[in-house]
Amino acid sequence: MAVYWRWTLAVLMGLASSHMEATPTWHMSDFIAALEQLELSRPGAEPSTLLHLLTRPAVQENPFLRNILGPRAVAPPGANATAPPGANGTALPPYLARALAHRVRRDGREEGVVLTGDGTTVALGPVLLGLEAGLLSGAPRGRARALFQLTLAQPLALVARAPPAPLFPDGCWDSPDSPREFRLSGVSLVGPRALTTALVHGGMDGLVLGMTLASARPQAGASLSGLLRSYYGLPLISTGAPGLRASQRRDHFWQLVGHPPLLAKQVLRALDLQLRLEARPKMKKTKRNKLVALVNAQMKEFVLRFMDCPPIVPRCMWQAAPYRGTPTLLAPPLGFLYVHHTSTPAAPCLSFQHCAEDMRAMQRFHQDVRGWDDIGYSFVAGSDGSLYEGRGWKWQGAHTLGHNTVGYGVAFIGDYSSALPVDGALALVRDRLAGCGVATAALVANYTVHGHRQLVSTSCPGDALYREISGWEHFGNVTRV
The missing domain is CATH 3.40.80.10 (Peptidoglycan recognition protein-like)
Structure with a gap:
């Protein structure tokens, strides 16, 4: 009898272990796999239809997004409102819904972000908003303006309205091999509107991918999962291989932006639109000038962090062992x-x-x-x-x-x-x-x-x-x- 119970316990533990290994993590590869399952459940659905479904919760809750992308119907075109989640229904599977709901908790945990293959953390919402804006019809100039507004300008504008918020806080995953929780570090007070590094990465990726779609419509049979898998694939920089790579997001982004004043201009436009949507009175000139100065200072910090400085993988992400002894401070410069x-x-x-x-x-x-x-x-x-x-x-x-x-x-x-x-x-x-x-x-x-x-x-x-x-x-x- 004891042998039987030991055998039963071993089987149960093995099943539990298999279940844990099969549970999706917050890695980009798991998100892409979940997106691929959604595509399989909706055979023949166009990328624009799937993006409409994926971004619908965020757009419904955000007047700024609705103003640019248009109102969201209860069901996207071609959806079956009576079908269960993931099977032509209007509701997203729970994993995808959580992956796309970005927020920063007061304890420093950041949700709605994933770890990518190049070791960076990316908020998924701006990526998908950029893709959807890239598929919008209209003049290229209008597409570019919408892309800036959706991916980076609004988050930058929200921070400009509520200083002194920490700019671009970053953090670490509990396990880079099996990421399940991302926690910001080095900041004591983080508000829900904090402009995190993950949001900036998502905004950059959304702009780059959206502009690519705006200039070259996806081929027949193209899938969102395939596009993301290609972009977030193995990050090689050793060859001039064609195609975009997430590991080169900064170079791609600045090639599109051209110069920082363009982004600062879009931030101010986003701020004006936000105030109009809130029916706020027009700002007085003195207050406006102060805001312009604040945005320009913000852009200076943005350029320093994401243009002048390279991507540096922190110790926690390569899983460094603790320092032994007492480190000695340098005296820079x-x-x-x-x-x-x-x-x-x-x-x-x-x-x-x-x-x-x-x-x-x-x-x-x-x-x-x-x-x-x-x-x-x-x-x-x-x-x-x-x-x-x-x-x-x-x-x-x-x-x-x-x-x-x-x-x-x-x-x-x-x-x-x-x-x-x-x-x-x-x-x-x-x-x-x-x-x-x-x-x-x-x-x-x-x-x-x-x-x-x-x-x-x-x-x-x-x-x-x-x-x-x-x-x-x-x-x-x-x-x-």
Whole structure:
């Protein structure tokens, strides 16, 4: 009898484990799979019809969205009002409904966001609103205006009306491998209208994808799930492969925007529309001027965060182990940027998952074998389109013996004795990371770039990479006595 109960318990535990593994997480791949199931339940439905259904709850509740996209009927065209959710019905399956309902709770949890394959967190609502606006009929100019208003201008306008709200708070998932809860970090008071980094990412993606649809209508038989799967697929930056990639959202976005004043203008238009919809009296000139100044300051911060500075994957997202000991504060601005290659691992990492694994392996080696308190580098560049936070701008690293107090150490994952890192990774360090350091007063404007070998007896950063950085504008020679 005891054997029977042990066998029964094992079966039940196995079933429970299988059920847990099958439960969708808040990962983009799970959202796309749920969207694909909705498409299968509505054979022949056009993407515009499905988008109408998916965005209907948000549009019904938001006068601003209704003004641009039009009112929502109880049932979208072609829907069967008596059918159950997911089977030609008007109600969304519970998973999709939760995925599209964005809100920030007072305890810092952000809902309606998913983790994408490139390691960033994206709010889904602006993505789908951008797609729907891209399918709207009308002149291209009107489409562009609607896209700006729907994806980013209104959220920016709402924050401008209620300062001092924290701009662009970000956070971490409970588990990047199985994301189920996203919690903002580094802010004490977060309101429900907080303009989070995930909302900005969603707005950028919605604008990029919407403008793509506005200029090239989807082919017959195209699906929303297929479009999203392509855009959020493996984030390669090493080749000039055609198509859009989420890992390059910032470049795509700024190519469309052109210059920040355009976005500031759209934010002010969104604010005017919001006030009209609320039947508010026209603002006096003095108050309007103050608001314009506030929006311009907001745009300056936006440009710094999402244009001047590169995407940096925080420690929590690559699952760093805790620091051992007490970290030492740096005294910025510092004068040097020291370039390294990891040598081991020797192969470039091409995905968030691969790069995160390499980061953990290097940290284990530095802590357990070298006996250091943490991974030695300040930042690490992958070939996936992102930089990875090591000790960051704030804390002293262990990367260049005798010089750790006066500069930051940046390593490229891979062995670059005979080959170069991909162009995208080089540009991230040479232009974006260094420019961000200067803009945030972490680096002096006339900083100097050195290769590791110039200061320590080593072949690092490899012959090929050393020749490359020797041609950089800020490269400096070292005279040894």
